[in-house]
Amino acid sequence: MKYIFVTGGVISSLGKGLTAAALGTLLENRGLTVTLQKFDPYLNVDPGTMSPYQHGEVYVLDDGAETDLDLGHYERFTNTSLSRANATTSGQVYKQVLENEREGVYLGKTVQVIPHVTDEIQRRIHALAESTKTDVMITEIGGTVGDIEGLPFLEAIREFAQEVGPGNVCFIHVTYVPFIKAAGELKTKPTQQSVAKLREIGLAPHVLVCRCEYPLGKELRSKLSMFCNVPYEAVIEEKDVEHTIYEVPLMLQRERMDDLVCQTLRLDCPPAQMGPWQDILRRMIAPQHRVRIGVVGKYIELQDAYKSVYEALKHAGVATDCGVQIDQIEAEEVEKPGGELLLKDLGGILVPGGFGDRGTEGKIKAAQYAREKGIPYLGLCLGLQIATIEFARNVLGLKLANSTEFDTEGRKTPDPVIHLQETQRHVKRKGGSMRLGAQECVLKPGSLAAKLYGKSSVMERHRHRYEFNQDYRARFEAAGLSISGTTLNDQLVEMVEIPTHPFFISTQAHPEFLSKPTRPHPLFVGFIAAAHQRLHKKAI
Ligand code: GLN
Numbered sequence: 001m002k003y004i005f006v007t008g009g010v011i012s013s014l015g016k017g018l019t020a021a022a023l024g025t026l027l028e029n030r031g032l033t034v035t036l037q038k039f040d041p042y043l044n045v046d047p048g049t050m051s052p053y054q055h056g057e058v059y060v061l062d063d064g065a066e067t068d069l070d071l072g073h074y075e076r077f078t079n080t081s082l083s084r085a086n087a088t089t090s091g092q093v094y095k096q097v098l099e100n101e102r103e104g105v106y107l108g109k110t111v112q113v114i115p116h117v118t119d120e121i122q123r124r125i126h127a128l129a130e131s132t133k134t135d136v137m138i139t140e141i142g143g144t145v146g147d148i149e150g151l152p153f154l155e156a157i158r159e160f161a162q163e164v165g166p167g168n169v170c171f172i173h174v175t176y177v178p179f180i181k182a183a184g185e186l187k188t189k190p191t192q193q194s195v196a197k198l199r200e201i202g203l204a205p206h207v208l209v210c211r212c213e214y215p216l217g218k219e220l221r222s223k224l225s226m227f228c229n230v231p232y233e234a235v236i237e238e239k240d241v242e243h244t245i246y247e248v249p250l251m252l253q254r255e256r257m258d259d260l261v262c263q264t265l266r267l268d269c270p271p272a273q274m275g276p277w278q279d280i281l282r283r284m285i286a287p288q289h290r291v292r293i294g295v296v297g298k299y300i301e302l303q304d305a306y307k308s309v310y311e312a313l314k315h316a317g318v319a320t321d322c323g324v325q326i327d328q329i330e331a332e333e334v335e336k337p338g339g340e341l342l343l344k345d346l347g348g349i350l351v352p353g354g355f356g357d358r359g360t361e362g363k364i365k366a367a368q369y370a371r372e373k374g375i376p377y378l379g380l381c382l383g384l385q386i387a388t389i390e391f392a393r394n395v396l397g398l399k400l401a402n403s404t405e406f407d408t409e410g411r412k413t414p415d416p417v418i419h420l421q422e423t424q425r426h427v428k429r430k431g432g433s434m435r436l437g438a439q440e441c442v443l444k445p446g447s448l449a450a451k452l453y454g455k456s457s458v459m460e461r462h463r464h465r466y467e468f469n470q471d472y473r474a475r476f477e478a479a480g481l482s483i484s485g486t487t488l489n490d491q492l493v494e495m496v497e498i499p500t501h502p503f504f505i506s507t508q509a510h511p512e513f514l515s516k517p518t519r520p521h522p523l524f525v526g527f528i529a530a531a532h533q534r535l536h537k538k539a540i
Contacts, residue, residue, distance in 0.1 A: 064437025
């Protein structure tokens, strides 16, 4: 096994995860098997309890792990399938060390950051290597070099590199080279200082990936090479992409980053075959058709809150040769009088997942608009619950229908068409306690769901506490809301649709987590095709 460690310098949000994932794409296309893991220095056990304002999207894996959105990049850019073992936080490390201490594992010793915390970090690297047995493991260290909380991770990878020896480890430092407008120049000093900080800890990067808005040029590359102590050709320019993040692997390939990594790791493998990836990119950049999709959510101003949803829409665009323009619509704005104007001229309306009642009335209004006007609608998780509430209110005439999630003291809905799952009623602790991960859903023969998936049963990832209330099922079905997917034992409703509508479908799952550019998700593909048909009055 060969090990690549990716650290970040100067500022956060540089796209370290994307760089790691794009390197993964290149290595896989050179015939290597790859796994990727993320180390996050915060003390939460996982990001599941954090607000999207703190953390962006929580990305869910098959095994139910709630993880950082970078794992989404890893899965979208490579063929690797990830598990709980691929996401470690300081919280998990300390929890384990403290449990060990109570068990008596360190009997007689003083428990310390070095060696106990750093050993536990290294144990996790070894454990993942052992369980995946891939050729290469890429480990991304979250945060920025210089952060106090990141230190144990940096010390751990230094010790680890010492143990596995040269030729088996490659350190990549992703850094920022800012352009100072007043001086009209790119500046290397922050990078020099960040590398100095790394060297203080005993880490010397083999590769320097420079995020920048303008080309570095020969002079700056030489300067960075000299002062950061890396060979000239190991200074990699990673400019902001022009069109899409899926350009990054090709950009890094042009800079010969994968050659460099393979040399450092003494891996002898052919150049990356990027033909199919280039085809995908061509379709993304110059599509034949165009559609406009409205995503009605409550964290719209955050770029990262619905990351996987936005990506899945773009992947579906590749499959249908459609450029997808995404209108990010704030649900609370839709609630206001005249708010439906925001929904005008859309090819399709998507309501993504969410928690809490802020903005729900706007989402309900959007679902009603889609249903009544024959606009394609795709509901994801909360989006299914919203579609159900809307149907109950406006078709079944249950004017006060709602989800018990939105009940407040003194205001309880008389018609809880969405309610807490039976298995959730005793749950007190918030962390990791939702219905999580891959669950089987059986599809109704002849339904739109069965047609789109082309299967009779599917596995999709979940993250929810509430469900469709089966007491109302007969009434819904009689009025034209078809239950097109359920769990095996028919206990939970997984999918609903309106067969008389051109395209109205919702799922309790999060299909966005299974979409890749190389494998667009059938629900999203169907949605984009339907949106195209609505806008252009012809099928693709
Ligand atoms: N808040 C809803 C529930 O817990 C929906 C969750 C979601 O959209 N992920 O069931």
